[in-house]
Amino acid sequence: MHDLRIIRENPQAFDAGLALRGAEPAASAILALDERRRALTTQVQEAQSRRNDASKAIGKAMGQGDTATAEALKAEVAALKTTLPALEEEEKALGAELDDRLARLPNIPAPDAPAGKDEADNVEVSRWGTPREFAFEAKEHADLGPALGLDFETAAAMSGARFAFLRGQMARLERALGQFMLDFQTAQRGYSECAPPLLVRDEAAFGTGQLPKFAEDLFHTTDGRWLIPTAEVSLTNSVREHILGDLAQPIRLTALTPCFRSEAGAAGRDTRGYIRQHQFWKVELVTICRPDDWESEHGHMVASAEAVLEALGLPYRKMLLCAGDMGGTAKKTYDLEVWLPGQAAYREISSISWCGDYQARRMNARFRPEGAKRTEFVHTLNGSGLAVGRTLVAVLENYQQDDGSVIIPEALRGYMGGIDRLTPVA
CATH class of the missing domain: 1.10.287.40 (Serine-tRNA synthetase, tRNA binding domain)
Known part of the structure; x- marks a missing residue:
């Protein structure tokens, strides 16, 4: 607003x-x-x-x-x-x-958001890691995954396209990734773990900007609720209609939740594989802060997502999005794009946005500066820390071996019960 x-x-x-x-x-x-x-x-x-x-x-x-x-x-x-x-x-x-x-109007871009229409106009800020050179032809995860327990056919039979059924070691790897990310963000980056609702009412979806303009991107229940497309909706709305204190310390929240998206605007994109699903897991990061603190908090959130990729040894690049490619609620956004050897391309794995007071005005979320009589609107930020399914794809493709197995990154082995690699199942 x-x-x-x-x-x-x-x-x-x-x-x-x-x-x-x-x-x-x-x-x-x-x-x-x-x-x-x-x-x-x-x-x-x-x-x-x-x-x-x-x-x-x-x-x-x-x-x-x-x-x-x-x-x-x-x-x-x-x-x-x-x-x-x-x-x-x-x-x-x-x-x-x-x-x-x-x-229905989008947020106004920050002055330093690059001009441009789409992703071709985004600006690369930095890169981390060197893409691995393979002694064999690297496979895409959709070709590599089925032998390891990434079952698309069973899911399609019961649910249709853009669903997957994970089995055995593959399901364990996805769970390990989510738990590792959540533990990392809470223990090392100062975010407070939450377990929010997955179903919200109209006013919550309105508050974070999904309604009214993007209703077709959501799943609607018969009793009038919406399945969350990201935990950003639930976490940010936790301060809806609140007048907070001085906010000397920003409120940092995180959650590992399923997310649900109709992908209405993604017809024909990533129909093969695990990149773009109707249902997926994600660790979300949300910050509620004073207007003066947004820039430092934006940097902190970006660094928190970057640190996960670095801990997993996954090469990535950081992109500053142009005005035309940002989400409607954002004033400034950085995307992190992970290297996928099977596609020989960088693909988005996290999007970290500063929204200014745009969402706060929709939610009527305010704070009272110390000694002040009047309240002010808070600023909100959100980002992925990270998308679990896309991280699983990145692990599969970056750590694949010529025999079809996949080495487990060192940081995940404590979550994998001692397993150090995924092996094809006969």
Whole structure:
């Protein structure tokens, strides 16, 4: 959600920010609607005040024996009682229309977000690790995985495309990855472990920006709830409608949860393999902080995701996303892309975003600075620390051997019950 005051003060800058996102200018229409609403609000307030004054004057006129004045005042009050509800209803409708227009607009990019339309315009910031050279032709995980327990056929038979059935050592590896990431983020990076709901109501999905614009990307239950596409929804909404204290220490939250996405906008992309699924596990990182702390917290969150990849020995690169490629709620985003030898390409494994007060305004999440009478909106950040399924894919492809086995990274072996490699099952 956007601050109307900022739009009023500099509508040209607001439209310029929208243009960077590929969105049409909106300031003029919003301000016209806002002006109509404010004028109507004034009209309603004046009518209410006149009704109250006239009601008081009736008694005074009656006490003075001025029947004619009293009757005229009664007629005026009766007329106001008839017209006021219509005015109030119109004011409410204009307010709802204004809120809906604002809610459908993306966030305004940070000044240092690169201009650009799509991923081709993203800027590489750094690389870590050297991609391994294989003495054999590296396989993609979709070819390597089935012999190790990554079963797509069974899942497709019961659930359709974009599902997988993990068996034995493969299921153990996915569980090990999730537990390792969660332990790492809580023990070494200062995040507090949470076990949030997987089903949320409309207002929670609205608060983090999935509704109303991206409803088709979510799964909706018959009782009106939404399956979370990421634990960001539940974790960030934990401060919804709250007035927090001074927030001298940012609130850092993490959770390992299943995530559910319809992938409505991904037709034809990654239909083969485990990259893009309707159901997957992810360790999510969320931070709630003061406006002055967002930059240091963004750096901390990016470093927290990077550290997991480095602990697993997975080469990656860090990308600063251009304005046109960022998610709708973000002001600034870094993507981490892991190297996949089977594809000979870097693929996204984590997206870490600063959202400013965009989500906080939708959730009415505020804090009260020490010594201040007025509250301020918090800033929110979120990122993957990491997507478990994509990390599993990266482990399979980077640690594959010419006999079809896969070496388990050293950092995971304590979670694997002593197993140091996955071996093909006959």
